[in-house]
Amino acid sequence: MEKNCSIVSxxxxxxxxxxxxxxxxxxxxxxxxCYLPANFPETLLDPNTAAESEITSFEETAFRHASACLxxxxxxxxxxxxxxxCRSGLFRKLEKRGHEAACVSAVINRIxxxxxxxxxxxxxxxxxxxxxxxxxxxxxxxxxxxxxxxRDDAESSLKEVLDEETEYALLLRFIKKHERKKSSRNDDxxxxxxxxxxxxxxxxxxxxxxxxxxxxxxx
Numbered sequence: 001m002e003k004n005c006s007i008v009s010x011x012x013x014x015x016x017x018x019x020x021x022x023x024x025x026x027x028x029x030x031x032x033x034c035y036l037p038a039n040f041p042e043t044l045l046d047p048n049t050a051a052e053s054e055i056t057s058f059e060e061t062a063f064r065h066a067s068a069c070l071x072x073x074x075x076x077x078x079x080x081x082x083x084x085x086c087r088s089g090l091f092r093k094l095e096k097r098g099h100e101a102a103c104v105s106a107v108i109n110r111i112x113x114x115x116x117x118x119x120x121x122x123x124x125x126x127x128x129x130x131x132x133x134x135x136x137x138x139x140x141x142x143x144x145x146x147x148x149x150x151r152d153d154a155e156s157s158l159k160e161v162l163d164e165e166t167e168y169a170l171l172l173r174f175i176k177k178h179e180r181k182k183s184s185r186n187d188d189x190x191x192x193x194x195x196x197x198x199x200x201x202x203x204x205x206x207x208x209x210x211x212x213x214x215x216x217x218x219x
Contacts, residue, residue, distance in 0.1 A: 005060055010050040021063060031066035035106055072099040072107045086122040088148025123149050123157035131166060134177040137200030167205045171196065
């Protein structure tokens with residue numbers, strides 16, 4: 001029968017959020033208390049009472065999980081310091097770096113609760129960085145969803161970013177890139193309206209352009 005480990009020592013940092021534990025099998029590692037189960041015995045966390053306490057396999061697993069979460073959290077914070085992150089993107093990056101999915105999920109949930117990452121904020125910043133390109137609302141929305149942003153969050157962010165003037169400027173850039181010669185001006189105008197509608201531009205923006213082109217043709 002396998003013998004359970006016992007705690008040799010537990011030391012807390014200044015803020016008492018992170019502890020360093022030494023086990024009788026020679027293991028020595030740090031963990032963050034918030035990643036332990038809610039009902040975890042407090043006596044095992046008290047440096048004054050934890051020493052020489054025998055721990056079950058469940059408790060040892062919990063300690064090691066909390067330690068793995070701490071490592072994943074440190075990696076996540078480094079990524080966040082470099083650039084704004086979204087949930088799904090951060091999850092993929094941490095998994096790619098070798099962190100276990102269960103730890104990554106726990107870390108991301110905590111980081112979200114602290115508002116260190118926010119998918120709607122990420123979406124708005126991402127959109128703002130691409131508004132000078134000849135993109136369309138439909139393609140911008142599809143790109144956000146492909147990044148793992150919830151569709152409702154993506155649509156809300158798009159509405160926040162695309163005010164009337166910004167959308168019209170985007171429409172003009174798109175038309176400039178995709179303008180083609182047609183044999184008939186009427187057919188050209190009709191086809192362009194269908195194209196713009198299919199690309200997600202609003203009726204207001206499309207009508208504004210149609211009015212502008214009509215006025216130009218009458219001059």
